[in-house]
Amino acid sequence: MSILVVDDSFDSRLLVRALLKDQGYSDIILAESAAVALEILRSQPTDGHSKVDLILMDLVMPELDGIEACRMFKQDEALQDIPIIMVTASSEVENLERAFAAGAMDFITKPLKRVELLARVRSVLKLKSEMDQRKSREEELRSLTSLDGLTGIANRRCFDEFLEDAWHQALGNHQPLALIMLDIDFFKMYNDAYGHQAGDECLRKVAKTIQSIVNCPFELAARYGGEEFSVILASSDAQYAAQVGEKARIAVVGLNVPHCRSPILPVVTVSVGVASIVPSLQSTAQELIKAADDALYYAKQNGRNQIRIASEVKG
Amino acid sequence: MTVYRIQIDQELADLIPGFMENRNSDIIQLTAALQQEDYAKIMVVGHTLKGIGGGYGFPVITDLGAAIEQAAKDQDIDKAYELVAELKAYLQSVEIVYE
Numbered sequence: 001m002s003i004l005v006v007d008d009s010f011d012s013r014l015l016v017r018a019l020l021k022d023q024g025y026s027d028i029i030l031a032e033s034a035a036v037a038l039e040i041l042r043s044q045p046t047d048g049h050s051k052v053d054l055i056l057m058d059l060v061m062p063e064l065d066g067i068e069a070c071r072m073f074k075q076d077e078a079l080q081d082i083p084i085i086m087v088t089a090s091s092e093v094e095n096l097e098r099a100f101a102a103g104a105m106d107f108i109t110k111p112l113k114r115v116e117l118l119a120r121v122r123s124v125l126k127l128k129s130e131m132d133q134r135k136s137r138e139e140e141l142r143s144l145t146s147l148d149g150l151t152g153i154a155n156r157r158c159f160d161e162f163l164e165d166a167w168h169q170a171l172g173n174h175q176p177l178a179l180i181m182l183d184i185d186f187f188k189m190y191n192d193a194y195g196h197q198a199g200d201e202c203l204r205k206v207a208k209t210i211q212s213i214v215n216c217p218f219e220l221a222a223r224y225g226g227e228e229f230s231v232i233l234a235s236s237d238a239q240y241a242a243q244v245g246e247k248a249r250i251a252v253v254g255l256n257v258p259h260c261r262s263p264i265l266p267v268v269t270v271s272v273g274v275a276s277i278v279p280s281l282q283s284t285a286q287e288l289i290k291a292a293d294d295a296l297y298y299a300k301q302n303g304r305n306q307i308r309i310a311s312e313v314k315g
Numbered sequence: 316m317t318v319y320r321i322q323i324d325q326e327l328a329d330l331i332p333g334f335m336e337n338r339n340s341d342i343i344q345l346t347a348a349l350q351q352e353d354y355a356k357i358m359v360v361g362h363t364l365k366g367i368g369g370g371y372g373f374p375v376i377t378d379l380g381a382a383i384e385q386a387a388k389d390q391d392i393d394k395a396y397e398l399v400a401e402l403k404a405y406l407q408s409v410e411i412v413y414e
Binding site (some may be wrong): 009010011012014015018019022059060062088089090110111112113114 | 324325326329330333334337359362363365366367368369370371374377380381
């Protein structure tokens with residue numbers, strides 16, 4: 001844990017360091033300007049341990065002043081989570097407003113009062129550690145919950161659970177279970193042509209479209225991975241699944257998302273593979289996935305933007 | 316001559332000699348700036364003094380720094396001369412006791 005002190009005044013830097021060291025904060029880094037501070041921050045390893053946990057920054061400094069620097073740090077993804085306490089001899093309300101608008105977390109006026117400095121440093125560090133904890137918990141939760149962060153539809157984990165449940169249901173009821181796999185055609189070329197942000201947007205649109213054609217609790221549309229989506233249709237046979245799959249394929253073409261690199265159509269398309277199975281004790285859900293995947297592969301091999309049904313593949 | 320007795324925290328003892336030395340160089344800078352009527356320079360030094368004085372235990376330096384900054388803003392050269400003289404006298408007469 002370390003604290004970075006940015007102040008153009010030599011005596012101020014030494015004073016802050018002396019007060020903090022006296023309180024047991026041993027790792028204090030001093031910088032005489034915002035530019036030097038930025039250099040120090042950029043050279044920090046990003047793995048956590050020796051990272052700066054708090055920046056105490058003077059507001060009035062020659063060249064890059066504290067407010068500008070604060071704004072700059074807050075726009076930098078790698079630095080924006082480091083809390084900044086502004087320190088200044090000017091107590092004008094306007095400066096206070098500007099500091100907070102720039103993203104400062106707290107504000108201390110000079111001349112420094114030891115009690116105030118230590119209290120504020122302590123509370124901001126506490127907040128920082130709570131924020132870090134919350135962030136790691138949130139990340140954990142996100143991976144545990146069921147929605148895909150990018151597209152907002154069910155994620156792979158949710159898909160696996162739903163399929164397992166549907167499998168057991170179908171096994172018990174001797175009913176068929178169908179699976180549709182859909183894959184965006186030439187998606188890598190799409191990304192190359194339009195960039196990853198457009199690629200993400202394309203994924204979102206396709207996901208939304210696939211989601212819109214399933215609307216009962218026995219069906220689930222999920223992002224299977226990358227540019228591959230899947231739809232689980234409980235108690236459905238291949239014929240019905242083929243109808244749903246074809247509806248999805250046509251709807252994606254209907255989105256009219258331009259794809260200049262696609263050799264088949266000037267818009268984004270999907271290839272679709274369908275499979276169904278009446279589960280038995282000898283079969284597994286993995287076989288169903290494999291069959292749908294094989295059908296999808298066949299649709300790809302056969303020219304894309306089309307649907308293939310597993311039974312046809314098997315012949 | 317009035318002698319100001321100032322009590323300073325023991326933990327800052329190491330920093331005080333350097334601090335006083337830097338204030339003397341501030342006086343030199345301020346004197347030069349006054350002669351050139353360099354208000355920007357006077358303002359900057361005044362601002363720094365305002366910022367650090369009290370923190371080291373010298374509220375008088377903070378007050379004089381603030382006044383010097385204001386005098387420079389007002390472009391009041393006479394007032395600035397007066398205040399810098401006051402600061403100089405203060406620095407020469409201050410007596411530090413560590414507690």
